Amino acid sequence: xxxxxxxxxxxxxxxxxxxxxxxxxxxxxxxxxxxxxxxxxxxxxxxxxxxxxxxxxxxxxxxxxxxxxxxxxxxxxxxxxxxxxxxxxxxxxxxxxxxxxxxxxxxxxxxxxxx
Amino acid sequence: xxxxxxxxxxxxxxxxxxxxxxxxxxxxxxxxxxxxxxxxxxxxxxxxxxxxxxxxxxxxxxxxxxxxxxxxxxxxxxxxxxxxxxxxxxxxxxxxxxxxxxxxxxxxxxxxxx
Numbered sequence: 001x002x003x004x005x006x007x008x009x010x011x012x013x014x015x016x017x018x019x020x021x022x023x024x025x026x027x028x029x030x031x032x033x034x035x036x037x038x039x040x041x042x043x044x045x046x047x048x049x050x051x052x053x054x055x056x057x058x059x060x061x062x063x064x065x066x067x068x069x070x071x072x073x074x075x076x077x078x079x080x081x082x083x084x085x086x087x088x089x090x091x092x093x094x095x096x097x098x099x100x101x102x103x104x105x106x107x108x109x110x111x112x113x114x115x
Numbered sequence: 116x117x118x119x120x121x122x123x124x125x126x127x128x129x130x131x132x133x134x135x136x137x138x139x140x141x142x143x144x145x146x147x148x149x150x151x152x153x154x155x156x157x158x159x160x161x162x163x164x165x166x167x168x169x170x171x172x173x174x175x176x177x178x179x180x181x182x183x184x185x186x187x188x189x190x191x192x193x194x195x196x197x198x199x200x201x202x203x204x205x206x207x208x209x210x211x212x213x214x215x216x217x218x219x220x221x222x223x224x225x226x227x228x229x
Contacts, residue, residue: 006158022180041216041221042117042204042219042220043159045216045217045218056216090159092158096215103161103164105156106151106159106160107150108156108157108158109158
């Protein structure tokens, strides 16, 4: 595997279910991100992890719970979601720590539908 | 309140002609700007970037121009090719020292017609 992978690619869940999204980066990066992309809206940053430590929580509801066990893996645990949480969830990674650019590498996303 | 705006949701151009995608921003603290391209069913991929201390960066067919006084940047694609058809996102960097983050626009869907 190369780059950033995400599983599953598609997920349909009921409002009472609990599910998890998984992201893995094979780039040796030290920062990982969760974004949400809803229809006709910009990508919204949800969480940032830098060296496994959460450095950003962008006022995300507690029904979304991130977990970063190491610099290569990132999870998003979902429980009691609402239909308006249906969106494309994108994971990204980057090599933080300064430098002259700030390129984030994205996974293909998980298309989530909450019924 | 959107800090990065792409006011054109779509753009259609003929193959071989120039595509110009525009982006406006409001935060003068942004220090780096990036363009990403996204095909359906794929994640965004990095295309080109520019530091706030420069006004132009060129990479092959892609050139990004930055006008700091107008808080405006644009992406030029010359010549446009059908494979360039995708959604293009403008992004701006804010923050320092491990707390950097990107703020994205809504995207512009480019269609290049053969």
